[in-house]
Amino acid sequence: MMPILSVEGVTAGYGRVTVLNDVSLEAGRHGNVGFFGPNGHGKTTLLRVISGLLKPRSGRIFFDGEDITARSARAIVGTGLIHVPQGNRLFPDLTIADCMALGAYSARARPHEAENREKVIELFPKLAERWRQRVRTLSGGERQMVSIGTALMSHPRLLILDEPTLGLAPKIKDELCASVLDISKGGVPLIVVEQDIEFLLELSSQLYLINHGTVATEIKPGESIAHSEIMSMYFGH
Ligand SMILES: Nc1ncnc2c1ncn2[C@@H]1O[C@H](COP(=O)(O)OP(=O)(O)OP(=O)(O)O)[C@@H](O)[C@H]1O
Numbered sequence: 001m002m003p004i005l006s007v008e009g010v011t012a013g014y015g016r017v018t019v020l021n022d023v024s025l026e027a028g029r030h031g032n033v034g035f036f037g038p039n040g041h042g043k044t045t046l047l048r049v050i051s052g053l054l055k056p057r058s059g060r061i062f063f064d065g066e067d068i069t070a071r072s073a074r075a076i077v078g079t080g081l082i083h084v085p086q087g088n089r090l091f092p093d094l095t096i097a098d099c100m101a102l103g104a105y106s107a108r109a110r111p112h113e114a115e116n117r118e119k120v121i122e123l124f125p126k127l128a129e130r131w132r133q134r135v136r137t138l139s140g141g142e143r144q145m146v147s148i149g150t151a152l153m154s155h156p157r158l159l160i161l162d163e164p165t166l167g168l169a170p171k172i173k174d175e176l177c178a179s180v181l182d183i184s185k186g187g188v189p190l191i192v193v194e195q196d197i198e199f200l201l202e203l204s205s206q207l208y209l210i211n212h213g214t215v216a217t218e219i220k221p222g223e224s225i226a227h228s229e230i231m232s233m234y235f236g237h
Pocket residue numbers: 014017019037038039040041042043044045046
């Protein structure tokens with residue numbers, strides 16, 4: 001079966017700095033893909049290239065068989081490839097209701113607005129209690145729920161989450177991890193960057209170690225993933 005996402009020989013960077021060097025990878029239609037690796041080695045840059053926020057110097061990105069490399073980030077949202085960036089980058093003066101309406105802005109998402117709103121409220125009941133509250137008055141955990149909820153309003157066919165649990169207290173983090181697993185069970189494939197390797201192992205059927213801007217190791221679906229193997233990839237032998 002054709003993968004939902006293919007990255008082919010991508011090289012990218014900022015100014016004179018090259019961050020990604022000839023990266024190739026695939027994400028299937030079933031099961032989730034996890035990216036992990038040391039800080040500053042290019043995971044976020046790779047996600048930005050996939051969602052069109054940063055154009056690669058060379059290489060190509062295919063989403064559901066279509067070449068999206070030259071498309072604008074906005075056009076890519078319209079295809080259903082949705083990226084939740086790291087660190088709750090929301091407009092502080094919008095209410096939760098405003099964010100949800102904004103999430104459903106694309107022509108593809110609009111007809112599904114009511115149904116997706118129900119799903120978001122079911123997943124994050126706390127948001128319903130605070131529906132008219134402004135983003136800047138919400139806790140870190142609530143903001144993360146709004147970020148993911150807004151992405152779900154965009155009716156994703158593939159959802160990219162960049163370190164969704166970053167900076168959250170343990171209890172809130174556990175709740176959020178459970179919600180991310182629920183999203184996956186609901187049938188939306190995920191690409192997730194996470195430092196919490198236990199969570200990433202639970203979530204993913206396929207893993208890529210990104211090291212020095214390249215795919216250092218790939219664990220394919222069906223291959224057994226030993227915890228000790230991951231740890232030695234991460235920290236060396
Ligand atoms: N907008 C930018 N302009 C210039 N350099 C950048 C920019 N964004 C990232 N970089 C550089 O690119 C490199 C890779 O950063 P990136 O954020 O992709 O890494 P990462 O693996 O996601 O790290 P982390 O886990 O800390 O988020 C770093 O050296 C960083 O300084």
